[in-house]
Amino acid sequence: MPIFSLEIEKHVLGGLIKFPNIFIEVDRFLKEDDFFNDLHKTIYKIIKTLLRDNKEIDTIIISEKIKNLNLTFDDDLDVFNYIDSLKYSQITKQALIESCKELSKIRIRRELQDLGQRISAKQKDNGTKSFNEIISDIDTVYNDTLLSYYIDQDPE
Secondary structure, three states: OOOOOHHHHHHHHHHHHHOHHHHHHHOOOOOHHHOOOHHHHHHHHHHHHHHHOOOOOOHHHHHHHHHHOOOOOOOOOOHHHHHHHHOOOOOOHHHHHHHHHHHHHHHHHHHHHHHHHHHHHHHHHOOOOOHHHHHHHHHHHHHHHHOOOOOOOOOO
16 A cells, blocks of 8 residues: 555645745755655646746646646546645645655655565565575665665755
8 A cells, every 4th residue: 555645745736836935945855756646746847847947836837737748637637726726725834844844754655665565576586596695685675775865864
């Protein structure tokens, strides 16, 4: 079962639409992969691109960019209304920063869950190998993931 929070994702997107100046503070740790939902990931990518290009953040602009990408999401979803509803999110600037940190932590938990599944699969696939070879293979998978994090990776 994947680890994610659609509510936190919505709060972050709504907060970035309301308070685009906060993006500078969260850009160093907030990643596209922090968003589990494909639509949310796409909205974040567009917001990020607009902000980096010093362009205005507007629900119409975001909706048009999604429309121009010819992406389809839920058939019943009106992307403009969905994005417009995000901007009415009741979030403060400080809560936005905290939500971005939490979203980043959730992504790390999701990656660690995936790591556990890959280690389990690696162990099952190594049935004929020696114990030392199995440990070496698992250790490689484990270290490749964990070494990508800093010891104090909690977003500041």
